[in-house]
Amino acid sequence: xxxxxxxxxxxxxxxxxxxxxxxxxxxxxxxxxxxxxxxxxxxxxxxxxxxxxxxxxxxxxxxxxxxxxxxxxxxxxxxxxxxxxxxxxxxxxxxxxxxxxxxxxxxxxxxxxxxxxxxxxxxxxxxxxxxxxxxxxxxxxxxxxxxxxxxxxxxxxxxxxxxxxxxxxxxxxxxxxxxxxxxxxxxxxxxxxxxxxxxxxxxxxxxxxxxxxxxxxxxxxxxxxxxxxxxxxxxxxxxxxxxxxxxxxxxxxxxxxxxxxxxxxxxxxxxxxxxxxxxxxxxxxxxxxxxxxxxxxxxxxxxxxxxxxxxxxxxxxxxxxxxxxxxxxxxxxxxxxxxxxxxxxxxxxxxxxxxxxxxxxxxxxxxxxxxxxxxxxxxxxxxxxxxxxxxxxxxxxxxxxxxxxxxxxxxxxxxxxxxxxx
Amino acid sequence: xxxxxxxxxxxxxxxxxxxxxxxxxxxxxxxxxxxxxxxxxxxxxxxxxxxxxxxxxxxxxxxxxxxxxxxxxxxxxxxxxxxxxxxxxxxxxxxxxxxxxxxxxxxxxxxxxxxxxxxxxxxxxxxxxxxxxxxxxxxxxxxxxxxx
Numbered sequence: 425x426x427x428x429x430x431x432x433x434x435x436x437x438x439x440x441x442x443x444x445x446x447x448x449x450x451x452x453x454x455x456x457x458x459x460x461x462x463x464x465x466x467x468x469x470x471x472x473x474x475x476x477x478x479x480x481x482x483x484x485x486x487x488x489x490x491x492x493x494x495x496x497x498x499x500x501x502x503x504x505x506x507x508x509x510x511x512x513x514x515x516x517x518x519x520x521x522x523x524x525x526x527x528x529x530x531x532x533x534x535x536x537x538x539x540x541x542x543x544x545x546x547x548x549x550x551x552x553x554x555x556x557x558x559x560x561x562x563x564x565x566x567x568x569x570x571x572x573x574x575x576x577x578x579x580x581x582x583x584x585x586x587x588x589x590x591x592x593x594x595x596x597x598x599x600x601x602x603x604x605x606x607x608x609x610x611x612x613x614x615x616x617x618x619x620x621x622x623x624x625x626x627x628x629x630x631x632x633x634x635x636x637x638x639x640x641x642x643x644x645x646x647x648x649x650x651x652x653x654x655x656x657x658x659x660x661x662x663x664x665x666x667x668x669x670x671x672x673x674x675x676x677x678x679x680x681x682x683x684x685x686x687x688x689x690x691x692x693x694x695x696x697x698x699x700x701x702x703x704x705x706x707x708x709x710x711x712x713x714x715x716x717x718x719x720x721x722x723x724x725x726x727x728x729x730x731x732x733x734x735x736x737x738x739x740x741x742x743x744x745x746x747x748x749x750x751x752x753x754x755x756x757x758x759x760x761x762x763x764x765x766x767x768x769x770x771x772x773x774x775x776x777x778x779x780x781x782x783x784x785x786x787x788x789x790x791x792x793x794x795x796x797x798x799x800x801x802x803x804x805x806x807x808x809x810x811x812x813x814x815x816x817x818x819x820x821x822x823x824x825x826x827x828x829x830x831x832x833x834x835x836x837x838x839x840x841x842x843x844x845x846x
Numbered sequence: 847x848x849x850x851x852x853x854x855x856x857x858x859x860x861x862x863x864x865x866x867x868x869x870x871x872x873x874x875x876x877x878x879x880x881x882x883x884x885x886x887x888x889x890x891x892x893x894x895x896x897x898x899x900x901x902x903x904x905x906x907x908x909x910x911x912x913x914x915x916x917x918x919x920x921x922x923x924x925x926x927x928x929x930x931x932x933x934x935x936x937x938x939x940x941x942x943x944x945x946x947x948x949x950x951x952x953x954x955x956x957x958x959x960x961x962x963x964x965x966x967x968x969x970x971x972x973x974x975x976x977x978x979x980x981x982x983x984x985x986x987x988x989x990x991x992x993x994x
Binding site: 782783784785786789790793800801802806809815816844845 | 850853854859883884885886887888908909910911912966969972
């Protein structure tokens with residue numbers, strides 16, 4: 425039986441990818457930590473990912489030798505900080521294959537990106553009787569901002585149902601589209617199920633009704649190639665900390681003509697071109713949406729994270745994670761009484777499950793004693809939990825550094841859970 | 847480092863599997879719900895009160911092993927006690943599970959089994975959920991109490 429303790433000593437590669445996960449793990453200092461005296465098995469990557477040394481170094485270096493405020497002052501440090509900040513924007517633009525870095529707005533994360541669109545584009549374009557379409561598998565962050573908008577405007581939220589496997593019911597989606605529909609807001613990848621939604625098809629269908637589409641890419645960007653040009657979506661949001669970058673930084677992609685037409689988000693410095701008490705002229709996008717001193721070190725850390733991911737190659741990361749996911753799925757299904765929640769044909773590295781007669785919190789506590797970090801609860805997707813008739817699930821979510829041995833450790837840990845509560 | 851068995855003591859596991867007073871009361875004087883939106887734990891506590899005493903108490907709902915065992919053992923501990931005594935017991939119980947300085951599990955009887963919870967701060971809400979519902983019922987509150 426393989427246990428968590430042989431992780432470091434058993435560099436047997438899996439598959440034929442040439443993907444050396446054991447070397448990659450050394451880039452992440454925290455993975456050397458022991459938890460409860462046991463090697464950390466970090467399987468909570470859908471909540472947040474760990475950071476490679478390159479990201480930590482980039483941020484430390486910024487504070488050590490580059491720190492200054494941006495877009496102000498002619499001094500050298502300010503110019504360097506501004507340059508780093510705008511380089512980070514370009515890096516993100518390239519990562520998403522956006523046509524122009526001006527289409528990238530820095531935000532705190534996916535949540536703020538969605539709220540920005542709801543409060544600017546939404547308030548200007550959604551009115552009484554209009555409809556916004558979301559899905560039953562959305563994170564609360566892609567439900568509540570639209571509810572707030574609907575309440576204010578007298579608009580209506582419509583919900584695409586999901587089937588028992590956790591896939592969108594596309595024929596129902598089509599029925600929801602109509603002349604009243606103003607926006608479709610949908611996750612690229614479900615945080616609670618791992619389902620990869622057919623976002624290209626969703627955009628195509630929405631466009632037939634002249635409906636705008638926002639894609640919540642928080643769980644997609646770390647796992648698969650995102651090409652906003654090919655998707656032709658109107659908005660795309662993601663969080664830096666879920667793709668090996670720092671917390672507190674993320675990006676909103678918006679088509680240039682849309683961003684230009686939208687009213688500003690917050691008022692303050694940097695978002696204006698001139699201010700008088702009679703009339704203020706706003707800056708162009710994206711600065712129009714970036715009031716106040718931004719999280720400069722965060723943008724630098726995020727750029728370093730995307731560079732790190734690029735250096736390994738998102739295709740190779742995806743292939744590796746799929747292998748670990750397939751192996752983990754097999755190991756988990758061997759455990760008596762275990763039911764997987766989310767069995768879509770197209771899935772990213774998320775294993776959401778319940779164990780018969782054992783509450784997810786008890787699973788989480790016992791696994792923690794084994795050094796295994798998973799998430800338990802409703803995953804900020806309460807409507808989805810109701811859909812599957814469970815109050816909560818246990819969720820193991822994968823990152824680029826997870827190994828098949830860690831899937832063995834998880835399976836062994838779950839057997840221990842069953843022993844404790846037998 | 848706390849051992850898992852300090853948290854999941856045998857008596858707790860036993861009560862979580864076979865909860866006592868796990869039923870509704872036909873004619874309760876008071877009921878209150880306890881809800882933890884973070885983990886979905888949800889209990890209803892039913893009370894019959896007479897002469898300032900808890901004549902009968904029961905509960906129903908779902909939750910983790912800690913919250914269910916705590917609800918079960920709470921019903922046994924407060925049955926027949928005055929409402930003041932029940933409140934006092936909750937205070938002592940709360941001090942012990944939160945690891946307050948000077949807290950002692952003396953006078954707690956079987957409830958002392960929950961002292962291991964103090965090593966697991968995120969589980970305190972599980973151990974106190976039914977107690978919060980009991981307090982709400984005693985105070986005659988109609989809405990569900992939340993531990994968030």
